[in-house]
Each structure stands twice: as structure tokens, then as C-alpha cells.
Amino acid sequence: MNRIFHARIAWYQYFLLVVLTVNAVGALWCKYILVAVLFVLMLIVVIEQIIHTTYTLTTNGDLEVSRGRFIRKKIIPLSEITAVRKYHSMKFGRFSVTDYILIEYGKGKFVSVMPVKEQEFAExxxxxxxxxxxKSMETVESQKND
Structure with a gap:
């Protein structure tokens, strides 16, 4: 059974939404239509990315990182994952700006994920x-015995 984890919305995503909204309204207020349309389009892309970001652990042994409809899905085989660590960005005493899980896979490739239920996702x-x-070890052993 596929297990889907939804992404947590970080503080900077809220901040970006506020900045884009204020700029879109300001551009409309000053009658700069093309600039307003640009900001509204960027706002739509950001909202869509925030709403549709998911991390799926599939039954066939893959981790699918989907960051919305406008960005291609990243599929990582679980066999290629070498490390899973929890990180904090910019700590000020006990307070950290952002908590995330860093997954290392392949040769020097990384992906950061911020699921709502971090502990459950890691487990x-x-x-x-x-x-x-x-399962792969059992397959190797059965091939050796044949």
C-alpha cells in the first residue's frame, strides 16, 4: 500500500504569499495591469506548489517527491538512499528557523523534505x-543457491 505524507508549510512560504499578494494588489491599485498579472500568476504557482506537495512511499520500493503539478515528480528508489538525517537551518539557541529531513541518494545527490509528521515519515x-x-539479500542468496 502506498503511503502518502503531505508537506508542512514553512514560515517563509507564508511570507512569500503575503509579499506576492501585497505586490499584486499594489500593482492593481496603481493600474499596472501587466505587473499585476505577473504577480497573480506567481501567486497561483506558489499556492499550487504549497497545496500539492506530497511525499509518497510506494509499494514497489520508491520514494516519490511531488512538488506540485508544474514541477516534475522526482522518483528515488529506496535502494539508492544512503542516509536520512534531520537538520535544522540557522539555530538561535533552542530555536531553529526551519526543520527538515535531508535524504542522500545516489552519488552526492540530496533532496530535502518537510513532511507534517516527520517522525512517522522517517520511521x-x-x-x-x-x-x-x-528482500534484495534474499534474492541474491537464492540466485547463489541455484
């Missing part, structure tokens, strides 16, 4: 990675 990811490794 399910580790569990499926372990199950995938056990």
Missing part, C-alpha cells in the same frame, strides 16, 4: 528501506 522510510534490503 516508515527506514522500515521500508530495511525491508527492501532484506
Amino acid at each position: 516508515v522510510l527506514e522500515k521500508r528501506m530495511f525491508a527492501k534490503k532484506v
